Amino acid sequence: MHLSSRKVSVNIGRAIKEYEVIEEPYAHILVETNKELHGWLSKHRECTSERLLLNPYHGCSVGCFFCYTKGYDFGYFKLCQEEKVVTVFKDFDRRVASQLDEIKIASCGYLSPVSELFSELNNKYQITERIIKEFIKRNIPIEFITKEVISKEVLELLKQQRHSFGQVSILTLKEGLRKRLMKKGATTEQLLGNIRSLAKSGIYAVCRIDPILPFLNDQKEELRDLIKRVRDEGASHIIASCLDISKIMYQETLNYIKNFGISIFYEYKKLYQESIKNCLHADINYRKRIFSFLRETCDKNNISFALCMEFEMVKDKIRGLNQEFMSSENCEGINIPIYIKRGKYFEPIADCLGNCLNCQEAKCGLRELSQGNEDGEKCWKLSDYKRWSKSINENYRLF
Ligand code: SF4
Ligand code: SF4
Incomplete structure (x- = not known):
């Protein structure tokens, strides 16, 4: 990959593609895409x-120092890591629309696992809004996670679809600390305003304290204040996790931690010893103490709680911690049934x-989807949704 004046080249599979860099509002390239909708990628x-x-x-322009996508050293992610050039899939909304028209069964859409969706670039291209419109006009629910300000247009769109909702990442109430954790993003007051706007619009609002960074935003008093504050603003559910560090990012992450003091750096070295797959995790006793506290605080404040991707090793097997700590039926708090197409x-x-992972009965009639009896989670592709669409019974009893 090299940058010569205004061109970059990217390895995609065996092909090398060259693109012109557009510098405003910050460096990016425009790419036509054949990407397909798909389900979760991780079996764990x-x-x-x-x-x-x-x-x-x-x-992503937010630039969280702990961002897990920094460990992705391939394709367009590599372009972003090495050249600081973001990729915009300029026609993705049209791809999404035609793929939604090929299926008759749909789960909630999720924007966006690997980048901020209300960035300055999105102000220019509006792809987020265009994708949301494609979902809403078919009455398919859609959700997002953001660290930026939610636009009025998006709030108006989400209001029209009963199961669509928003998640706002708020790691701390201390604006000074937030700025040290990420380069950009909305201010703490704006993030709280997001929760307020979602709730006022009658849209289910989730606050993500994700991740908790040991010794930085893990003080109990502060976490208690944060939970109470977001509940008062209208959040219905809290999701938390504790920072895990991908092994290839270990040195870079710990070097950044030095900015918070050398003693914290040594605490991290001691704490991050547990290896699960390609990540190092904080000591399980530390994590369980924090998660117990959060669950207890959420219970006391009458707000539901779940963890995101937290595991422990038990006799060489990976065990999810939500079995112990989640108080809701679904990790995102809200129960969203699967949707089927009836007419338009x-x-x-x-x-x-909508809790397929723990569902045993498969009242939808698609036994494959219910994984409550299975040993191991499944990952679905667009082709699976198309296959199910052929056998879908349009006479299901509706919600
Ligand atoms: S907002 Fe999300 S995707 Fe963007 S840098 Fe932060 S963690 Fe990464
Ligand atoms: S498997 Fe269960 S939770 Fe999943 S769509 Fe079917 S009925 Fe709903």
Whole structure:
């Protein structure tokens, strides 16, 4: 990969593609895409509901020092790591629209696992809004996670779809600390305003304290204040995790931690010894203490709680910690049934909590989807949704 004046080249599979860099509002390239909608990619996950994952951008302007995508050293992610050039999949909304028209069964859309979706670049291209419109006009639910300000247009769109919702990442109430954890992003007051706007619009609001960074934002008093504050602003659910460090990012992450003091650097060296797959995790006793405290605080404040991707090793097997700490049926708090197409629009089916990972009965009729009896989670592709669409019974009892 090299940058010569205004051109970059990217390795995609065996092909090398060259693109012109557009510098405003910050460096990016425009790419035509054939990307397909797909479900979760990881077999080890605790995400209870199926989702259709949507990534209109690769690379992110928020610049969290702990961002897990920094460990992705391939394709357009590599371009972002090495050249600081973000990729915009300029026609992705059209791809999404035609793929949604090929299926008759749909789970909630999820914007966006690998980048911020309300960035300055999105202000220019509006792909987020265009994708949300494609979901809403078919009456398929959609959700997002953000560290930026949610636009009025998006709030208006989400209001029209009963199961669509928003998640806002707020790691701390201390604005000074937030700025040291990430280069950009909305201010703490704006993030709290997001929760308030979602709630006022009647849209389910989730606050993500994700991740908790040991010795930085893990003080109990501060976590208690944060939970109370977001509950008062209208959040219905809290999701938390504790920082895990991908092994290839270990040195870079610990070097950044030195900015917070050399003693914290040595604490991290001691704490991060547990290896699960390609990541190092904080000591399990530390994590369980924090998660117990969070669960207890959420219970006291009448707000539901779940963890995101937290595991422990038990006799050489990976065990999810939500079995112990989650108080909701689904990790994202809200129960969203699977939707099927009836006529022009999709509708939610009855008797479905949308918790496929723990579901044993498969009242939707798709036994493959219910993984409550299976040993190991499954990952679905667009082709699976198309296959199920052929056998879908349009006479399901609706919600
Ligand atoms: S907002 Fe998310 S994707 Fe963007 S840098 Fe932060 S962690 Fe990474
Ligand atoms: S009935 Fe069970 S398996 Fe079917 S969509 Fe709902 S939660 Fe998933």
